Amino acid sequence: MASRNGLNxxxxxxxxxxYGRALPAPFSFGNGLCPDxxxxxxxxxxxxxxxxxLEGTIEFWATVLSDSRSQREIEIQxxxxxxxxxxxxxxxxPTMYSAIRQSSSDDPPGTYALNNKYxxxxxxxxxxxxxxGSALLPNVIVPSTISSNINLVINGIAIGGQVDGSxxxxxxxxxxxxxxxxxxxxxxxxxxxxxxxxxxxxTENLFAWYIFEQFEMLDFSVLQDGSxxxxxxxxxxxxxxxxxxxxxxxxxSSSTYALKPF
Numbered sequence: 001m002a003s004r005n006g007l008n009x010x011x012x013x014x015x016x017x018x019y020g021r022a023l024p025a026p027f028s029f030g031n032g033l034c035p036d037x038x039x040x041x042x043x044x045x046x047x048x049x050x051x052x053x054l055e056g057t058i059e060f061w062a063t064v065l066s067d068s069r070s071q072r073e074i075e076i077q078x079x080x081x082x083x084x085x086x087x088x089x090x091x092x093x094p095t096m097y098s099a100i101r102q103s104s105s106d107d108p109p110g111t112y113a114l115n116n117k118y119x120x121x122x123x124x125x126x127x128x129x130x131x132x133g134s135a136l137l138p139n140v141i142v143p144s145t146i147s148s149n150i151n152l153v154i155n156g157i158a159i160g161g162q163v164d165g166s167x168x169x170x171x172x173x174x175x176x177x178x179x180x181x182x183x184x185x186x187x188x189x190x191x192x193x194x195x196x197x198x199x200x201x202x203t204e205n206l207f208a209w210y211i212f213e214q215f216e217m218l219d220f221s222v223l224q225d226g227s228x229x230x231x232x233x234x235x236x237x238x239x240x241x242x243x244x245x246x247x248x249x250x251x252x253s254s255s256t257y258a259l260k261p262f
Contacts, residue, residue: 027199029061032174032262033160033212033233035248037071040258041161041168042233042243044208045220047154052076052084053180053207054151055125059188061197061262063117063172064088072167074159074176078152085162086122088171090114098122098129104147108133109140117172117262119192123182124150130182134192141185159210159243174262178208178237206237212259215250218242 035041058074067090074086085099090112099105106129108120121141123130128143156163159176177200183191187201200206210233221228224240231250233243248258 027193027197029174029197029262030211030213031259032061032063032172033176033210034172034258034260035160035169036256036258037066037168037170039165039168039246040248041165041246042159042248043163043246044157044159044241044243046222046235046239046241047157047208050154052078052150052152052154054149055123055180055182056205057121057123057179057181057183058086058177059119059121059179059183059191059200060176061117061119061174062088063262064090064112064114065170065172066090067114068170070167071169071171072158072160072162073169073171073173074157075162076157077155077163078150079155080152082148082150082152084150088169098131104129104144106131106142106144108135109142110134110136119195119197121183121188125182126151132185132188134195139185139189139192141188161246165246172260172262174212176208176210176212177206179205180207181205203237207239208235208241209237210234210243211236212262214252214259215245215248220244 069089073088076084108131110133112135119134121132126149129146130141130143132141161168190201191198212233215231216234217229218232219226220230220242230244232245235241249256
């Protein structure tokens with residue numbers, strides 16, 4: 001109840017950053033994204049035309065199934081022709097890297113193996129990339145100099161391939177989260193939860209969050225007015241940046257269904 005003069009009490013309307021978001025269920029890995037590596041991938045149309053944050057974090061769990069370097073797990077393309085890319089491939093150490101303008105790279109420390117599930121975080125600000133991977137104990141965040149500012153207008157974002165549909169991936173992904181601030185080491189470790197995973201330690205800075213549990217009919221329109229309905233993966237951050245499926249097998253009864261236990 002609220003009243004400015006004490007005479008006319010009123011019920012306050014729902015307000016706040018988290019209003020309208022569903023509270024997450026107790027954490028567990030259900031399905032994950034399991035692309036076929038041929039032609040299926042996801043696009044995030046709701047982020048096109050928006051500005052990539054000056055600092056932030058991309059966090060996800062991944063199981064690398066191929067030692068091919070010519071695969072793309074995530075790509076963000078910018079309006080000046082540059083890009084931010086995440087590529088998984090098998091090396092003694094490590095298996096993931098990110099690159100801006102296809103030059104600077106940043107690797108999580110530790111030794112990674114094919115067919116094992118790992119937790120990764122890539123962070124950035126105006127001057128550095130920062131990487132973290134769950135293979136190394138004690139857990140440390142490693143910085144590397146960034147080659148150019150990525151606070152740019154977004155032309156496209158793809159998951160499981162490049163924006164143009166090339167270099168599709170076979171890497172299994174789950175709990176993919178985009179934040180508009182850098183996570184602290186203790187937050188990352190809390191999310192890792194001794195390797196068994198956890199819901200985000202913080203949700204206020206999430207601008208996209210995908211758990212790949214099921215395909216749904218979703219509204220991809222800017223105004224959320226029902227004018228652009230399609231099949232995809234829900235953004236559970238509450239920001240409506242849903243991921244649109246591209247050439248994926250979306251039939252749960254199919255042996256090549258794109259969502260499988262992670």
